[in-house]
Every structure is written in structure tokens, then in C-alpha cells.
Amino acid sequence: MGQLRKDILRRHSMAAAGMLLFTVLYVVGYGIVYQADTPFLVYFAAFLYFSCHAGVAYVIWSGRTKEMSDPSLTLPVMALVILFMSVMILAGPALRGIILLGLLNIMPFGVFRLSGKGFLGVSLFAIACYALVIFLTHYRNSDELLPGLEALTGFALTTSLLVYAFIGREFAMLRAAYRDKNLELRRAMARIEELAVTDELTGLNNRRYLLKTLEKQRALAVRQDIPFVVAFIDIDFFKQVNDDYGHRIGDQVLAELAHLLRVSVREVDLAARYGGEEFVLLLSGLNMEAAEGVLERIRASVECQRFSEAELHQTISIGVAQYHPDEATDEVLGRADRMLYEAKHSGRNRVCLEKRSYAPSSDQESSS
Structure with missing residues (x-):
């Protein structure tokens, strides 16, 4: 169960405990004031209220409300409380002071979720229910109530609830902020x-993310024997591009090559910029033979593409190494870097694999 649902259920438990306390006070007070048993209507209303509250708690606990705008179902719970208290006042008008205090005490429950309009709606609903109860009580026994006192009580209740609504609006604005x-x-x-x-x-x-991913890939290789290949890629004669065309064109070349690398590998692979004009590809689940085909296609794509607004012809050199069991990630990176060095010194524009080198055919070289 998530922390949010635990917090919501804790608030509902506190609200139910508070209502249980006021119900007990009401039953005791009814016996003292009226010298009679509490009417069955109050017990029936209490049974309905606590049953509904338990049902709401179960729905929240089950997670069915988590996608709702108000997962705590604050508004229906507060409406249930107001209706229950209205029945209690109707059954024992002399105890309405206790009940009104309870009514005011449940208003802060809405602070956690209700909007300003929601607070105002609950307040007006409570005022309307109280007015209806007083009207029914007066209609049933006009001698039981003092009109002047009831007017003052109603005014005090209305003022208090509207103040709560104003405070609730401020809380709603603070929550939104x-x-x-x-x-x-x-x-x-x-x-x-x-x-x-x-x-x-x-x-x-x-580079930072590459090194972290390499460690994860190494752990995967150790646990599940999944091979992977590391390829160092360097742009041939890139310094000359910056010297001849400026760093703006050089940056365009880097960005366009990065895009080519990104779209040339699978989602399970990783293309990273290692620094300067150097890039690294992490090819997961491939051995050297499979990686060779992928990297040769990338090399050929770079050779055919024209880079930047200057439409420059660029080539890349690639050094490749496969992870060996029980070696550290910096070791496989070091071996791939040495293969890149060999590719550079073997004529550039080639894929150099550990223990054997691959270069484009003579036809490819002559055509370029």
C-alpha cells in the first residue's frame, strides 16, 4: 500500500473515531437530559453512517480511488457526517449544542482536499440541513424552541461555517501553490x-553515464553470460575541420555524427560522447562477428554522408573490443582504445577489431 493511501486511511480513522466519541456523548447526554433511551432512529442513522464510512475506507484501501481527483472521497464523507448529525439534532434538539460543536470540528477534515468552492458548498449544505432540522422541530413542537435564540444560533453557525469556507479557500490556494x-x-x-x-x-x-552503464552491463554479463562489445569511434582529421571552417562547423559535424550513431544502433545499445571528437558505442548481446557488420555499416554511412552546411566529406576510425569474463570495464575500454589507435595508424577510415583488422575493399577505397 502506498504512503498516500496510508495517510488517507489514517485521516478517515481519526474522523470516524471523532464521530464515535460524539455519538457516545450524545447517547449519554440524551439519557441525562430526556431521562429516556436514545431513539432507534439515531442508532439506525449511526449504523448507516459507520457502515458507509467503513465502505469508503475499504474502497480507498483497495486502490480504486487512486486515479480520482479526490482519492480520499472527502466531499461524500463530509456530507454523510452532516446528514448523520442532522438526524441526531432532529431526535434530540436540546443536545444540538454538542452536535454543532462536532459539526464545526469535522470541517478541518476538508482542508486536505477540498477546493475553495468545495468548502463553500459543504458549508452551505450544513447550513441548509440545520435550517431544515430547526424548521421540522418547530413544526413538530413549536414550544420546544425559542425563535430569538434559534435565530442567534443559526447566525453564529452560518458565520462560523462561512469563516471556515474562507479559511478553506486560503488552504486550497496554498495547496495549489x-x-x-x-x-x-x-x-x-x-x-x-x-x-x-x-x-x-x-x-x-x-562519459559519466557511459561508465555507469558499462558497470551495469558488466554485472549482467557476469550473472547471465550476455556478451557485449565496446567500440571507440574517432572522427578522422577533425582538428583540420575546426582550423579550416571554425568551431561552429565543427560542432555541426559532431551533432550530425551523433544523430547518425543514435539512429544506427538498437534501443538496448548505447551511443555516448566520450569527449572531443571521440564517441563510444556499447553493443549489448553481440559478439565481435555481429558487431563487425554493424560497425562497418556505420563507417560506410559516415563515408557517404556530407556533414554540416559546408557539406564536408568525413570519415571515422573505429576500434573494437569484446568484454572478457572477470575483467574491469576500464580494461575493455583500454583495449578498444588501443584498437582505435591501430585503426588510425593503419590508414584511418576503417574498423579495427581486436586481433584482426577490417578495412574497406580496394574498390571502395578507389571509389572514395
Whole structure:
């Protein structure tokens, strides 16, 4: 059970306990004032009220209200309380002072959920129910009530309930402001977390996120024997691009290459910017032979594409290593980096796999 439902059920339990206390006080007071047993109507109304309250608590406990705008069902519960208290006043008008105190005490229950309009609606409903009870009591026995006193009592009740409605409106505004600030804070935190693991220029995950993911992938490989391959990618002669065309064009090349890498791998894989013009691909569940085909397609795609507004012809060098059991992640990264170094010194624009190198065919080289 979630914490929210626990809090809601705790508030409902407190409200039910409070109503039980006022019911006991009413039964005792009725016997003292009227020297008679409490009318059956009060017991019947109490049975209905507490049964309904238990039903509401069960519905909340079952989770059926969690998608509602008011999962605590505050409005119907407060309406039940008002109706129950109205029956108690009707059965024992002399005890209405106790009941009115109880009525005022249940109003704070709405602070947790009711809007300003909801508070006003509950207050007007309570005033209308009290007025109806007083009218029925006067109609039944006109000598039982003093009109002047009832007018003052009704005015005091109306004023108190309207003050509660005003206070409830202020609480509703505070809740709304708190909710908006909380939402704004969550969005800011989500953005901070995103920025912490995302390279701003390319939109790929950064080196920090790559290293964390590598550790998770390593743990998965240890537990389930799932292979993975790490590929270091470097843009050939990228410094010359910055020197000849400026860093703005260089940034465009980086961003466009990052997009090509992102769309060239699966969702289970990871493309990350390692730093500068270096990128890393983490290919999950692949061995060297399968990774070779993927990386060669990426190399060929880069060779065919024209980058930035300057329509530059770029190539990449790729060094590849497969994870070996029981080795640390920095070891497999180091081996892939050494393969990248070998690809660079073997002529660039090639995929260099650990223990064997792959370069484009002579036809491909001549056509480029």
C-alpha cells in the first residue's frame, strides 16, 4: 500500500473515531437530559453512517480511488457526517449544542482536499440541513424552541461555517501553490539529472553515464553470460575541420555524427560522447562477428554522408573490443582504445577489431 493511501486511511480513522466519541456523548447526554433511551432512529442513522464510512475506507484501501481527483472521497464523507448529525439534532434538539460543536470540528477534515468552492458548498449544505432540522422541530413542537435564540444560533453557525469556507479557500490556494512549486521542483530535478548524464552539444549520453552503464552491463554479463562489445569511434582529421571552417562547423559535424550513431544502433545499445571528437558505442548481446557488420555499416554511412552546411566529406576510425569474463570495464575500454589507435595508424577510415583488422575493399577505397 502506498504512503498516500496510508495517510488517507489514517485521516478517515481519526474522523470516524471523532464521530464515535460524539455519538457516545450524545447517547449519554440524551439519557441525562430526556431521562429516556436514545431513539432507534439515531442508532439506525449511526449504523448507516459507520457502515458507509467503513465502505469508503475499504474502497480507498483497495486502490480504486487512486486515479480520482479526490482519492480520499472527502466531499461524500463530509456530507454523510452532516446528514448523520442532522438526524441526531432532529431526535434530540436540546443536545444540538454538542452536535454543532462536532459539526464545526469535522470541517478541518476538508482542508486536505477540498477546493475553495468545495468548502463553500459543504458549508452551505450544513447550513441548509440545520435550517431544515430547526424548521421540522418547530413544526413538530413549536414550544420546544425559542425563535430569538434559534435565530442567534443559526447566525453564529452560518458565520462560523462561512469563516471556515474562507479559511478553506486560503488552504486550497496554498495547496495549489505548493503543488505547482513541487511540480516545478520535480521538473527542475529531472532536468538536472538529464543534464548530468547528457552531452549538451550532441544530445548523446556523456562519459559519466557511459561508465555507469558499462558497470551495469558488466554485472549482467557476469550473472547471465550476455556478451557485449565496446567500440571507440574517432572522427578522422577533425582538428583540420575546426582550423579550416571554425568551431561552429565543427560542432555541426559532431551533432550530425551523433544523430547518425543514435539512429544506427538498437534501443538496448548505447551511443555516448566520450569527449572531443571521440564517441563510444556499447553493443549489448553481440559478439565481435555481429558487431563487425554493424560497425562497418556505420563507417560506410559516415563515408557517404556530407556533414554540416559546408557539406564536408568525413570519415571515422573505429576500434573494437569484446568484454572478457572477470575483467574491469576500464580494461575493455583500454583495449578498444588501443584498437582505435591501430585503426588510425593503419590508414584511418576503417574498423579495427581486436586481433584482426577490417578495412574497406580496394574498390571502395578507389571509389572514395
